Amino acid sequence: MSNIVLPFKQKEIYLGLAEISGLLRVAKDVLEIEYKVKDTTLGLLDSSVKSCHIPLRILDSVELKEKWFSVRVELVFNRIPNLDNPFQLEENRLKLSVKKKHLDKAQAFRSKLMYEILELQLEHLDDEDEEPEYRLRKKRVTPRPKRPEETSEGGLKNMLRDSEK
DSSP: OOOOEEEEEEEEETTTTEEEEEEEEEETTEEEEEEEEEESSSSOOBOOOEEEEEEGGGEEEEEEEEOSSEEEEEEEESSOOOOOTTOOEETTEEEEEEEGGGHHHHHHHHHHHHHHHHHHHHHHHHHHHSOOHHHHSOOOOOOOOOOGGGSSSSSSOOHHHHHHO
16 A cells, blocks of 8 residues: 555644644654644744654554544544654544545545554563463472371361261
């Protein structure tokens, strides 16, 4: 599968005075976000292109929610990511808006991203399964000597065994 680039927007930044537009891309073990911040009031202020990288190991899932004219992409984290200042994070979710015409691309992007996340989780599980050699060695257990009450010669009697006789 080729590298899918998904355009997005996040509105209502800085109390509605700005919006973020950018691109999402999956690279080796990271989610790359390239973005620009633009003011919404006059449209004069436009930042330079910035980027941030989110490790895939802190992503739990990606959800798509269809709206009337757009698709919402929700990235769900298991830890709070170290994002740059302008992004609005709600609890452990980063919500981004994608135009409805990019729905197919958003679904393909979600599939690719979830595939990469699950691959990382499987690798992590495989690493946990490999036990060090010292754990694999069997311990030598010396049998403890029997107590006199555990033998049939004397001591306490076994009621079931003695009742059959």
